[in-house]
Amino acid sequence: MTGIARIETATAVLPLPAPLHLGAMTVTRREYSAVRASDADGFSGVAYCLSREAPMAEIVERLVAGHAIGANADDPAATWDRMLRGSAIVGRVGLVRRAIGLVDIALWDVAARRAEMPLWRMLGTGNAPRDAMLVAAYPSAARTPREVADEVLAQADGWSQVKISRMPDPAYMRELLALLGDDLPSGTGLVVDVGFGWRDADEALAEIAQWGDPRLAWLEDPLLPEDAAGCARIRRESGLRVSVGDEVTDPAVLRALVEAEAVDVLRLDVVAIGGVTPARELIAWASDRGVPVSGHVYPEVTAHLGIGVETFARGTNPYDPAPSFIVGGPVFAGTVRPTDAAGLGFTLDPGVFDLSAFSGGRR
Structure with missing residues (x-):
């Protein structure tokens, strides 16, 4: 058995050209955490995530990495169980689960590279094109609806869905x-991301009623995901398709949404939910119930899972600079096709994400 020999971490901070207002949140910069896992034979795998200003690298190093060292490099699912049980006294959801997710993704990258195959082949999901959603615009009071619409329309051709965020001004949205x-x-299709911006179903339904008769692919994250009953009511009374699940770390929350008939599409953040290992189980579970799954960001990973992906424009964009430090990865052409390269098929650009910044990590 070849074991995992080293887990290293790094952090990069990239400013945004202008603040983004997402529901009740304001984002002025994007901080990313990365993990590199290496086995005793010299194979390495990487993963990255939006840190959301949490100390992700430190959590990986102090609470998670030690449980992966020495684990079988060909069995990331077993290592996931080791990491979960080893950190259970601290927390099985929340930031610890995100840290486990980062390491788990890197370990799957190692395992597939060792097998000399792309991860999609190892997982058995095939490489047929998947639906892809482009995050196209964040409306603001500084820009007219016409200006925002033109920004979206300039990018929309060929994409399965395009997404905009909600403006709290109903007349603007209409x-x-x-x-x-x-x-x-x-x-x-058009997606409107509310970013958990409504307090309850009453507030949501009152505002939606002022939007006219929007033709949406779905309404995303109208309420906090724990409010399955409220989301179900919005879905039922508005007549809109609803999708919920971004940033959820507890699988029970996602299952409750499906069981309450609160979603038409289940959103899944592969890092937040704990990595590829639990994501596979949730995707299969949702499929058995006829509920499609859409990935939240990280298209380089979610494309291998056989679900819809979300991406920002390749190259420089004003919303999320992650594409600027990804080298390789899936091919986007309105839809997305996972790469045929071994493992996840991408690396981090050292010109943007300084790989020399990787810590000494755990050995």
């Missing part, structure tokens, strides 16, 4: 949704 409803390509 105009913007009308413009996009008239001009979006017929094969492109």
Whole structure:
């Protein structure tokens, strides 16, 4: 048996050109944490995530990495169980679960590289094109609905879905949704991300009623995911398709949404939920119940899982600079096809994400 010999971490901070307002949150910079796992034969795998200003690297180093050292490099699922049980006294959800997810993804990368195959082949998900959603615009009071609509329309052709965030001004949203409803390509669905911005179903339904008759692929994260009953009511009374699940770390929360008939599409953050190992189980569980799954960011990983992916524009964009430090990865052409390269098929650009910054880590 070849064991995992080293887990290293690094952090990078990239400023945004202007603040983003997401529900009740304001984002002025993007901080990323990365993990590199290496086995005794010299194979390495990587993973990264949005830290959301949490000390992810420190959590990996202090609470998780030690449980992966020495584990079988060909059996990441067994290592996931070691990491979960080893850190159970601290927490099985929340930041610890995110840290486990980071390491788990890197370990799957190692295992697939050792097998000299892309991860999708190891997982048996195939490489057929998956639906892809482009995060196209974040409306703001500084820009007119026409300006935002033009930004979306300039990018929309060929994509399965395009996504905008909600503006809390109902009149603004009514105009913007009308413009996009008239001009979006017929094969492109529109998603509105509320970012958990409504307190309850009453507030949500009152505002949605002022939007006119929007044609949406789905309404995303209207309420906190723990409010399955409220999400079900919005879905039932608004007539809109609903999708919920971003940033959820507890699988029971996602299952409750499905069981309450609160979602048409289940959202899944592969890092937050704990990595590839639990994501596979949840995707299969949702599929058995006829509920499709859409991945939240990290398209380089979710493309291998056989589900819909979310991405920002390749190259420089004003919302999330992650594509600027990803080398390789899936091919985007409206839909997305996972890479045929071994493992996850991407690396981190040392010109943006300084690989020399990786810590001494755990050995």
